[in-house]
Amino acid sequence: MSDYDAPAAYSLFACHECGLLHHAHPVNEGEVARCSRCGARFYRRRRNSIQRALALSFASLVLFALANGFTFMTFKLEGRESSNILASGVAELYDQGLLPLAILVAMVAIIIPLIKILGTLYVVLPLHLGWRPPFAGAVFRWVEVLHPWAMMEVYMLGVLVAYVKLVDMATIELGISLYSFAVLIVVMAATDAALEPHAVWERLRKSTGAPPPAVADRDSLVGCHACDLVCRVRPSEPLSHAVCPRCGAHLHRRKANSLTRTAALVMTAAILYIPANVFPVMTVISFGKGAPDTILSGIKELIHADMWPLALLVFFASITVPVLKLIGLSYLLISVKIGSRWRLKDRTRMYRIIEGIGRWSMIDIFMISILIALVKLDAIATIEPGVGAIAFAGVVVITMFASICFDPRLMWDAAGANRDGH
């Protein structure tokens, strides 16, 4: 027995990356259905998707409690020691007057992962028991929207960099929290792998009794950008009032003001990129002497210490990724403006990579939040965050929003690929 909900043969949905309308077709166990035109991933057939996601979400909740309730790391130097918990970095950023960074780290490392676990449980537990909880569509939509903002695995890499930086100068002990946190990352990744959003959306559609749309006049069909359901809208009704019957998202043919918003965000991020690299991101004060570190000087230090793999990792995450995102998004914007028909499929793939890779730039920010909370031995050693860290976090967050605002379907529209029955 499998709980996989085969999409009804007649159910239609629109590719969220190129806009092509598809008839859902059943796939074999483990197979992935992809867009025939741009290669975007649609859904995959998985056995017992909902039961497994339910079990793993319960496990995640227990691990989350362990990860937040105990000591994360202990730092020992010159007979003195200081410990932190997962939330210490947040408290320390707040104490040092960097409220925006405190909020950001709290959200992406603690609050959003928790919302994701609870939101998933809220939807899959009742579905497993055979009923539909109130607002299930909206809750599951938010679980999916928040997905790129749950950055625990990136945080863990920040922990690794912080650990390597400290381990030569002091004794570092790893606490129960850190181990629980590491297991939590694996279990949450397993939850994502087990949970097939399409299966959840199909169950939610059936439970509302919403009829699958029939192919009619294509102009009256709009694909929901949140759950991919194709909805029929009355031509007389203004689209701004239309809401997806399954997930409650507002319906747009394309993301609203996509080009203007993306361009504005790209420009803001490009400007912020300058202070992010010029100003120090943190200052290590040891026995009264302090040396401010910029992102680049932090990487040089890792190279001097012969930590090449780590230096390359930080260089890639902090320097290469933001620059590639800014150049890549600018290029995609220009390609839409000039109506380029060139390599549409590759440009769509490029967008997919830009969208997926941005969160990894947060490594340095997490490393700083860990260091300032851990290294607090007054005169012996202290680490203070610098203003460059706020600018850098701004670059990461703004470029993430920029890639979310960009609508890759506009590239296909601009090239004329979505005209005449396509």
Ligand SMILES: [Zn+2]
């Ligand atoms: Zn497509």
Ligand SMILES: [Zn+2]
């Ligand atoms: Zn929807």
